Amino acid sequence: MAELVTQDAIDVCVDFYGFALQDEDDLAVPVPFPEEREVGDEARPLLTVFERRLDFGSAGHTHTAVLVWQVWTGEPPDDDSELWEARDEAEIYASTGVLSVEAAVGDARLGLGVADRLWKVRVSCAGRAEVAQRAPSSSLRAWSATWRSSGPPPRKSAPPGLPPPAGSRGRGDAQETVTRWPSTSSLPLNPSRIRLRSMNAFRMLPAAPLSALGKGRAE
Numbered sequence: 001m002a003e004l005v006t007q008d009a010i011d012v013c014v015d016f017y018g019f020a021l022q023d024e025d026d027l028a029v030p031v032p033f034p035e036e037r038e039v040g041d042e043a044r045p046l047l048t049v050f051e052r053r054l055d056f057g058s059a060g061h062t063h064t065a066v067l068v069w070q071v072w073t074g075e076p077p078d079d080d081s082e083l084w085e086a087r088d089e090a091e092i093y094a095s096t097g098v099l100s101v102e103a104a105v106g107d108a109r110l111g112l113g114v115a116d117r118l119w120k121v122r123v124s125c126a127g128r129a130e131v132a133q134r135a136p137s138s139s140l141r142a143w144s145a146t147w148r149s150s151g152p153p154p155r156k157s158a159p160p161g162l163p164p165p166a167g168s169r170g171r172g173d174a175q176e177t178v179t180r181w182p183s184t185s186s187l188p189l190n191p192s193r194i195r196l197r198s199m200n201a202f203r204m205l206p207a208a209p210l211s212a213l214g215k216g217r218a219e
Contacts, residue, residue, distance in 0.1 A: 002074035002147065008110060012065045014058050014131075014140065015104040017044045019065070022053035024098040024109060029053055033102040043132060046125055047088040054092045054121060058140055060131025065140035067101075069110050072147040075120070079143050084124040091149055093118045118149040 012019050020033040029052045037055065038044065044057025058065065070076070092099070097115035101108040112119060127140040 002072045002076045004076070005071045005073060005113060006111065007071075008069045010067050010069070010101065010108050010110075012067050012101060012103045012108075013105040014060065014065050015062050017059070017061055018055055018057045019101065019103040020053055020055045021092065021099045021110065022050075022102055023092075023094045024096040024100045026100065028095055043128070045088075046086045047090045047121075047123060049090045049092075052093055052095075054090055056123070056142065058131060059128040060134065060140065062104075063131045063134075063140060065142055068141075068143045070143075070145045071112060072145055074147050076122075076145045076147065079124060079145070082124075082126050082141070082143075084126050084143075085128045086125045087123065089120065089122045091118055091120055112146065114148070119146050120149045121146050 016034075016037070016039055018037070020037075022029050022033055026032045029050075031050050031053065033053060033055070036050070038048075043059035044055075046057055048055040048057060056065075056067075094112055095116055097112045097117070099110045099112065101110065122145045124143045125140065131140050
């Protein structure tokens with residue numbers, strides 16, 4: 001029987017009818033959120049799958065969602081604690097073992113416990129009718145159960161802007177994939193691919209003039 005490993009509950013600020021979960025290493029996500037996100041004045045499907053990214057759709061444009069995130073050792077039983085309005089299942093690959101919550105506000109992380117794995121995600125949702133009517137106290141409630149998929153991890157894609165890897169060679173009875181990508185110094189820089197995060201970004205300060213160095217020391 002599957003056992004619950006971890007559980008987190010977070011508030012997510014939804015805008016434009018949704019938010020997303022994606023691999024924490026967003027430079028490895030071929031189409032990072034919000035690229036290719038559907039924008040309009042209508043409800044979104046509960047789940048939309050991209051490579052290394054999973055979009056959560058809502059029936060309300062702007063509101064707060066409560067996301068309960070569970071990690072299990074295997075396929076869990078269905079949660080019948082609430083009358084769910086929508087349910088769906090999908091898969092997501094996380095090379096880092098951590099998923100980033102991509103929303104209007106905040107910088108939350110959800111740990112999976114194991115890196116380089118394909119995960120199944122089952123989502124049950126309630127409150128869609130309330131947020132669609134824009135009730136003042138309405139809130140979307142999403143219960144998400146996650147467990148390891150039995151399928152193999154997908155083949156790693158080339159970094160954005162690079163051709164796909166080519167070539168493989170044998171080592172004994174096993175096959176080892178050999179990645180051969182050209183040097184990134186010869187490729188044009190795409191500024192839209194650069195995303196700074198508060199937890200790992202470094203601010204470059206202007207250098208002080210040489211005349212200022214040692215001024216205080218002399219005094």
